[in-house]
Amino acid sequence: MDPPVADPRPARFEAVYRETYGLITAYAARRCDSPQDAADVVAETFTIAWRRLDDLPPGPEALLWLYGVARNVLANHRRGEARRRARDTELDAEMADLYAARPDGGVELGAIAEAFRALPGDDRELLALVAWEGLDRAEVARVLGVSRNAVRVRLHRARRRLARALATAGVPTTESRLVPTERSL
Amino acid sequence: MKDIDRLDAALRPLARVTPGTPPAGASGAGARSLLATILAEDPAREPSDAAARPRPARRYPVRRFALGAAAAAAIATGIVAGPGLLSGATPSYAVSKDADGVVYVTIRDFTDPGGLRRQLRDLDVPAIVDYAPPGRWCREPRGEHVADIPAGLYSVPENIPGEEHGNGWRMRIDTKLFRPGETFVWTISDNSTSTILMRGPVSPCVLIPSTNNMIRTMPPSLPPELDKVATHVATVKGGSLAGFRVDEKTVGEVLPELRRRGLRVEFVLMAIAQGNPGGYGVLGVRKKPVGDDWIVWEANEDRPSNGVVQLLVTKERYDRNPVYAGPRDAIIKE
Incomplete structure (x- = not known):
């Protein structure tokens, strides 16, 4: 053979x-x-x-x-x-x-989860890739197949929407200045 | 930045699998089964043509202990079927003893057993060392084999620290555990070593012709199955299964790859001593299939390959690979 x-x-x-x-x-x-x-x-x-x-x-x-x-x-x-x-x-x-x-995190976590779930899917995915998978902006760009700049802009918007939703839900995790200012990651 | 950190921190607890925790391993049954299923599927395109050319065979210090017929009862015989032990490195052996009576025997070259014999004697290790030239072996029986070997009397041979890629090995003997009248009987040849604990008088080695050293050390009742076991690892570079790991997989996970490579299969039924001390015996070699859920520990073959790969299998899963007395990665590096 x-x-x-x-x-x-x-x-x-x-x-x-x-x-x-x-x-x-x-x-x-x-x-x-x-x-x-x-x-x-x-x-x-x-x-x-x-x-x-x-x-x-x-x-x-x-x-x-x-x-x-x-x-x-x-x-x-x-x-x-x-x-x-x-x-x-x-x-x-x-x-x-x-x-x-x-994890089952009680009332507060429930409120955060609710605010998170209420976000558009693309926002959720962006935020999750950063918070859960621990990816940086360049890596997120790779996963999504978009430019880094696009990630930066979308992430900023997603965070702003999340912060607003959390503020509306009265989640006291963020002291007073919840809404991120214009800053890069 | 702090706000962003807080947002991330708020989201982290929502993750079902907590971020930053060590990921689940791929070693679970489901993960391994999925891998096998996927690999069994022929990808649409042809394999790339970067096919590895067979390389010269390299032998590894696989620790193959032959066990007696009543393998589970006791390890009466330990055989190290190792690589050629004629590496020529110096010193060829070394014996050291620490204060609590533990002796370390380090062996790189067995062609001159005289020095080893003298050193063991000087250190009060009751041992007989004989060298059997190629094709010869000591006639058995030479004495009464001790069946109830004290736990911890001697260790499975292990790599010499700092020489993980070398051919030599090191063995630990606790001399406190010898009982009166017991002798460690070593028979050394160029490619295997048997260590048998005997009780009472031991007759001198009478060399007789041998086609396979290992068989000669078996109790007469044991079928000469070891003779049928191929001696080369098939999953290393140059082997028929190069690039494909079989260790710790199930038979069902391994067979598709063998079929894909056009290899025929035989099963080596391993006997494992109680407590899985490392090493194995051979209960039989057969072509008849075993269950898909049997565990494969390594694949062997003749070199050059005759198209047959032998899977070394057990019915049960053990906590460590008996062939290597631990993970394969600790022994085979490539």
């Missing part, structure tokens, strides 16, 4: 998978109401990544690229167009663990 030809692709994919699985999982869990949906998003995201492995950028950029894919997958799910992947229920179970640990 001829010596088998080693395909470097599975190894590369697996390395990226190991590196990013937890972060993509967290991303999905933070945005989906049910563990099953989150599991679908994770599975679909990595399946797309495998099919488009040649497009997957190297190094830390891979994570941002995957966030972008996950975001699109999520959008498709929300539109109800995604097919449900056949998969092991084990993934659902692991997701459920993440959901079990959901």
